[in-house]
Amino acid sequence: MLTPLSQIAEALRSARSVAIAAHVRPDGDAVGSVMGLALSLQAAGKTVYALLEDGVPSNLTFLPEVATILTPPYADFEIDVAVALDTATHERLGEKTKAALARAPLLIDIDHHPANPGYGQLNHVDGVQPAVGQIVYELLKAGDFPLTDAVLQHLYTAIITDTGSFQFSSTTARTHEIVAEMLKAGLDTARLARLIYQTQPVRRLQLLRAMLNEMDIRSEGRIASWKFTRRLMDEVQVQSGDTEGLIDTLRMIDSVVAAVIFEEMPDGKIRVSSRSKDERLDVSAVCAQFGGGGHRMAAGARMRGPIEAATETFLTALEHEVRRLA
Amino acid sequence: MLTPLSQIAEALRSARSVAIAAHVRPDGDAVGSVMGLALSLQAAGKTVYALLEDGVPSNLTFLPEVATILTPPYADFEIDVAVALDTATHERLGEKTKAALARAPLLIDIDHHPANPGYGQLNHVDGVQPAVGQIVYELLKAGDFPLTDAVLQHLYTAIITDTGSFQFSSTTARTHEIVAEMLKAGLDTARLARLIYQTQPVRRLQLLRAMLNEMDIRSEGRIASWKFTRRLMDEVQVQSGDTEGLIDTLRMIDSVVAAVIFEEMPDGKIRVSSRSKDERLDVSAVCAQFGGGGHRMAAGARMRGPIEAATETFLTALEHEVRRLA
Numbered sequence: 001m002l003t004p005l006s007q008i009a010e011a012l013r014s015a016r017s018v019a020i021a022a023h024v025r026p027d028g029d030a031v032g033s034v035m036g037l038a039l040s041l042q043a044a045g046k047t048v049y050a051l052l053e054d055g056v057p058s059n060l061t062f063l064p065e066v067a068t069i070l071t072p073p074y075a076d077f078e079i080d081v082a083v084a085l086d087t088a089t090h091e092r093l094g095e096k097t098k099a100a101l102a103r104a105p106l107l108i109d110i111d112h113h114p115a116n117p118g119y120g121q122l123n124h125v126d127g128v129q130p131a132v133g134q135i136v137y138e139l140l141k142a143g144d145f146p147l148t149d150a151v152l153q154h155l156y157t158a159i160i161t162d163t164g165s166f167q168f169s170s171t172t173a174r175t176h177e178i179v180a181e182m183l184k185a186g187l188d189t190a191r192l193a194r195l196i197y198q199t200q201p202v203r204r205l206q207l208l209r210a211m212l213n214e215m216d217i218r219s220e221g222r223i224a225s226w227k228f229t230r231r232l233m234d235e236v237q238v239q240s241g242d243t244e245g246l247i248d249t250l251r252m253i254d255s256v257v258a259a260v261i262f263e264e265m266p267d268g269k270i271r272v273s274s275r276s277k278d279e280r281l282d283v284s285a286v287c288a289q290f291g292g293g294g295h296r297m298a299a300g301a302r303m304r305g306p307i308e309a310a311t312e313t314f315l316t317a318l319e320h321e322v323r324r325l326a
Numbered sequence: 327m328l329t330p331l332s333q334i335a336e337a338l339r340s341a342r343s344v345a346i347a348a349h350v351r352p353d354g355d356a357v358g359s360v361m362g363l364a365l366s367l368q369a370a371g372k373t374v375y376a377l378l379e380d381g382v383p384s385n386l387t388f389l390p391e392v393a394t395i396l397t398p399p400y401a402d403f404e405i406d407v408a409v410a411l412d413t414a415t416h417e418r419l420g421e422k423t424k425a426a427l428a429r430a431p432l433l434i435d436i437d438h439h440p441a442n443p444g445y446g447q448l449n450h451v452d453g454v455q456p457a458v459g460q461i462v463y464e465l466l467k468a469g470d471f472p473l474t475d476a477v478l479q480h481l482y483t484a485i486i487t488d489t490g491s492f493q494f495s496s497t498t499a500r501t502h503e504i505v506a507e508m509l510k511a512g513l514d515t516a517r518l519a520r521l522i523y524q525t526q527p528v529r530r531l532q533l534l535r536a537m538l539n540e541m542d543i544r545s546e547g548r549i550a551s552w553k554f555t556r557r558l559m560d561e562v563q564v565q566s567g568d569t570e571g572l573i574d575t576l577r578m579i580d581s582v583v584a585a586v587i588f589e590e591m592p593d594g595k596i597r598v599s600s601r602s603k604d605e606r607l608d609v610s611a612v613c614a615q616f617g618g619g620g621h622r623m624a625a626g627a628r629m630r631g632p633i634e635a636a637t638e639t640f641l642t643a644l645e646h647e648v649r650r651l652a
Contacts, residue, residue, distance in 0.1 A: 202580070
């Protein structure tokens with residue numbers, strides 16, 4: 001499952017045309033690692049297709065060349081090698097993207113989700129890495145591929161977003177060494193951080209305000225939750241990426257051990273996002289009761305609507321688990 | 327003004343008793359650099375007094391040994407050497423703390439505010455450093471002083487808070503290299519980040535909610551401001567440190583070029599905190615009109631109340647400057 005990066009670099013070196021993709025509902029690590037690898041291979045003279053089933057979220061459109069990212073329906077291009085990045089299961093690529101990657105005789109699966117089963121012919125799944133962008137950086141160095149400023153912009157974005165600005169426990173000494181190398185190469189990291197974190201549409205603050213006004217705190221302050229309704233989505237004219245990180249604000253409350261957001265989807269289903277702040281509380285077990293899953297500290301599920309009923313059902317199950325803590 | 331750190335280390339090496347202090351209304355860099363230096367010198371066998379005129383803010387009380395920090399009135403201790411950290415002017419130490427440091431025949435002034443005139447006998451003012459905690463780290467390495475886990479906890483806190491979690495343009499490659507060294511030494515940086523950023527009293531969210539509900543946006547979205555009243559302070563039972571970073575949320579709005587918070591002080595005065603997001607807009611010039619000052623991008627002033635009148639007077643002057651931008 002841990003094909004050496006030098007061997008993957010070799011496979012990429014001998015390819016003429018490469019398609020690179022990541023998971024549906026892409027985040028900073030998905031967009032950044034796809035485009036970091038794509039722009040480097042392009043600079044190395046290859047024909048490259050970057051594919052994202054759901055396109056680029058509105059908060060990352062400032063990144064270089066993201067307008068070249070393809071979304072379905074895909075044209076009839078031919079490829080030697082396909083690369084899936086940051087995508088824990090083959091299905092998470094999205095149906096059309098999975099089919100497009102299947103045109104290549106070789107699929108390379110590079111990821112940091114420990115649960116990734118290794119669905120490629122070459123697999124490099126390293127659960128210790130904080131971001132796939134960090135793995136891609138090492139891959140490009142191993143293969144001596146070009147590290148242009150645009151490439152570094154994407155890989156830095158991948159790393160800073162997936163480490164929560166270097167705050168998560170997944171952050172390693174090597175993470176900081178890589179950013180030091182990027183700064184020495186002249187990358188304007190402060191500009192990127194400003195565009196990622198310090199430039200928010202008013203919509204984001206409207207959502208944050210609504211959440212703070214409407215949030216529900218129960219179980220002696222240990223559970224904070226919020227119902228994100230279609231009415232509010234329409235009112236604010238929400239765009240992809242707008243809700244990124246909102247749940248972290250709920251989790252921040254000192255007394256909270258579990259934070260949950262319930263989101264009304266267009267199909268009437270309720271998307272549940274949950275976070276734990278206590279190692280003993282496994283939110284993926286609660287989500288599993290409703291057909292969902294994920295990690296111990298971060299998990300999700302989809303439930304039947306209406307949102308009020310789903311919320312109470314889920315919170316009752318969660319409260320049961322929270323009561324079992326000391 | 328840039329006495330070599332090796333020379334300062336020598337002066338500290340030969341001291342028996344040292345007093346270390348930082349500015350009034352201390353932030354993470356003030357507390358972290360004072361206690362980082364204090365605990366290291368203590369581990370090196372010296373008698374050390376850590377002094378803060380206003381004590382430790384409530385959000386930093388989790389840090390090791392901060393209960394040993396002295397506040398006025400100070401006992402009658404004797405010292406060989408005094409060190410002022412992160413304090414741009416001699417007066418900013420606070421009256422009692424300045425007097426206590428004056429008991430030593432030698433005052434060492436270590437700072438990163440370019441405007442620091444060098445009021446010590448030895449001065450190391452390096453405006454390029456993102457945090458005084460980073461200078462203290464280099465000083466301790468230069469002098470081969472102990473870098474215990476407690477020392478590193480303080481210096482990491484100093485660095486992460488003064489760089490906005492490594493996002494500000496002041497962050498250097500060396501900043502990241504130092505954090506890499508700290509991680510290699512076994513420091514649990516994620517725990518500290520969680521305690522600093524991801525553990526907020528409900529009061530903080532109440533303040534944030536009030537700000538989002540009450541904020542004023544004018545000049546085509548280019549000025550965001552908020553009146554922080556005594557009524558709200560009493561209602562929320564605000565503590566020192568609670569308002570840290572609130573202004574950054576106003577500054578985040580994409581259209582905003584200037585963010586201002588007006589705070590009613592116990593003496594009836596209005597404390598004005600302002601931030602610019604456009605290099606061409608100098609908020610210190612606006613603050614100077616009201617007897618204040620600071621940096622181009624971050625400045626403050628104190629105005630006469632009532633808060634409504636002060637707010638309108640200041641915003642009128644600010645709007646005048648904002649209109650002059652393109």
